Amino acid sequence: MHDLIIVGAGLAGLTLARHMASAGADILVLEARARIGGRVLSHITPHGTYDLGPAWIWPAMQPSIAAAITTAGLAIDAQDDRGGFLFQDRTGAVQRLPHGFEQDPPSMRIAGGIGALVRHTANALPPGTIRLGHTITALTATPGGVTLDCMTEAGPARFSAARIALAMPPRLIAALGFTPALPAATRQHLAGIPTWMAGHAKALALYDDAFWRRTGLSGAAISHVGPLAELHDASLPGVTDEAAIFGFFAWPATMRANRRAQLPALVTAQLATLFGPAAATPRHLIIQDWAEETFTATQSDHTGPAQHPHYAPTPLPAPWHNIALPCGSESAPDFGGYLEGALVAAAAVADRFVPGASGQVQASASFL
Numbered sequence: 594m595h596d597l598i599i600v601g602a603g604l605a606g607l608t609l610a611r612h613m614a615s616a617g618a619d620i621l622v623l624e625a626r627a628r629i630g631g632r633v634l635s636h637i638t639p640h641g642t643y644d645l646g647p648a649w650i651w652p653a654m655q656p657s658i659a660a661a662i663t664t665a666g667l668a669i670d671a672q673d674d675r676g677g678f679l680f681q682d683r684t685g686a687v688q689r690l691p692h693g694f695e696q697d698p699p700s701m702r703i704a705g706g707i708g709a710l711v712r713h714t715a716n717a718l719p720p721g722t723i724r725l726g727h728t729i730t731a732l733t734a735t736p737g738g739v740t741l742d743c744m745t746e747a748g749p750a751r752f753s754a755a756r757i758a759l760a761m762p763p764r765l766i767a768a769l770g771f772t773p774a775l776p777a778a779t780r781q782h783l784a785g786i787p788t789w790m791a792g793h794a795k796a797l798a799l800y801d802d803a804f805w806r807r808t809g810l811s812g813a814a815i816s817h818v819g820p821l822a823e824l825h826d827a828s829l830p831g832v833t834d835e836a837a838i839f840g841f842f843a844w845p846a847t848m849r850a851n852r853r854a855q856l857p858a859l860v861t862a863q864l865a866t867l868f869g870p871a872a873a874t875p876r877h878l879i880i881q882d883w884a885e886e887t888f889t890a891t892q893s894d895h896t897g898p899a900q901h902p903h904y905a906p907t908p909l910p911a912p913w914h915n916i917a918l919p920c921g922s923e924s925a926p927d928f929g930g931y932l933e934g935a936l937v938a939a940a941a942v943a944d945r946f947v948p949g950a951s952g953q954v955q956a957s958a959s960f961l
């Protein structure tokens with residue numbers, strides 16, 4: 594019997610694990626995927642690390658991220674959108690504008706990618722804390738806490754803990770089996786909370802060099818025809834023998850799925866239309882479709898919200914309210930949906946378990 598089992602090794606689950614380990618709790622993290630990070634996913638080449646999930650943070654207005662970056666000793670750089678900007682209208686015609694995205698505060702990137710923050714957080718945990726390939730399917734409230742049923746490659750497994758934290762999207766929580774059952778209204782509420790960016794897909798095109806910069810282009814573009822809608826330079830600072838452009842798809846999940854086989858050709862054709870013939874032959878093209886990821890998106894996420902939803906904590910009713918706490922970014926009181934929200938949610942849940950736990954080690958902290 595563990596003090597706490599955390600379901601999900603995304604940034605929220607790992608951060609909660611770190612707070613609780615520092616507070617002296619006996620914890621276990623169970624993760625369905627064969628990797629940590631959840632929506633944080635890296636593409637690694639001999640030259641560096643590119644983000645296929647989140648890429649940007651805004652430490653000027655996100656205090657938890659700012660603190661986490663400082664603690665981890667990670668360097669950050671502003672997204673470099675300086676230079677000419679391309680606009681592709683509905684007819685496919687491309688216009689060059691003197692400048693494009695200008696953000697205040699600027700979007701910042703972490704050296705080594707967002708994965709560097711995830712790895713730093715995980716590396717601080719006691720060895721053996723994280724078990725990959727453990728998909729939680731059901732929770733049962735017991736007199737001593739909670740029993741978790743999960744599927745592993747080796748077959749079904751069962752774990753027990755005094756408390757659990759569900760560091761995963763609310764829509765995935767709604768799909769778990771609860772005994773006693775969650776009220777239908779609670780399940781509907783959870784199922785109605787969109788998972789931020791879950792219906793999106795990214796294309797990352799790697800080139801030998803940033804040829805677009807030679808003509809004064811920033812690599813940034815907006816397109817009203819697609820398949821990509823918003824593009825940015827994803828090159829790594831200081832790297833001269835590899836460069837990259839990434840783009841978010843405009844096309845919804847169903848349209849992407851229907852044209853899956855043609856997507857690489859369609860993307861490179863669009864890149865060539867925008868940036869010239871050199872863009873037609875990337876060294877490597879990666880398409881990461883989050884809508885196809887079972888441990889991120891549900892069918893409901895295939896049509897994403899038009900705007901950033903208002904997220905709020907999602908407490909479960911009795912008898913679950915004190916033993917099973919939702920803890921993913923979409924359950925954060927502030928910055929829900931963002932990486933900052935993952936840290937905020939983790940801190941809120943840690944402090945609920947052990948007051949002050951997120952402010953770090955308390956020698957005499959008692960778990961619950």
Ligand SMILES: Cc1cc2nc3c(=O)[nH]c(=O)nc-3n(C[C@H](O)[C@H](O)[C@H](O)COP(=O)(O)OP(=O)(O)OC[C@H]3O[C@@H](n4cnc5c(N)ncnc54)[C@H](O)[C@@H]3O)c2cc1C
Nearest residue numbers: 601603604605625631632647648649729790922930931932
């Ligand atoms: C394409 C894209 C771009 C984004 N861009 C940005 C950005 O630039 N800036 C920003 O701040 N945010 C961005 N986001 C959002 C950001 O990724 C999330 O806010 C953050 O990663 C959420 O972390 P989390 O730990 O709450 O959830 P997740 O990362 O989703 O982690 C949940 C974990 O739970 C696991 N899990 C799920 N079900 C089970 C189960 N049954 N059993 C066991 N484990 C399970 C999953 O495998 C996963 O590891 C982006 C997201 C995407 C997809």
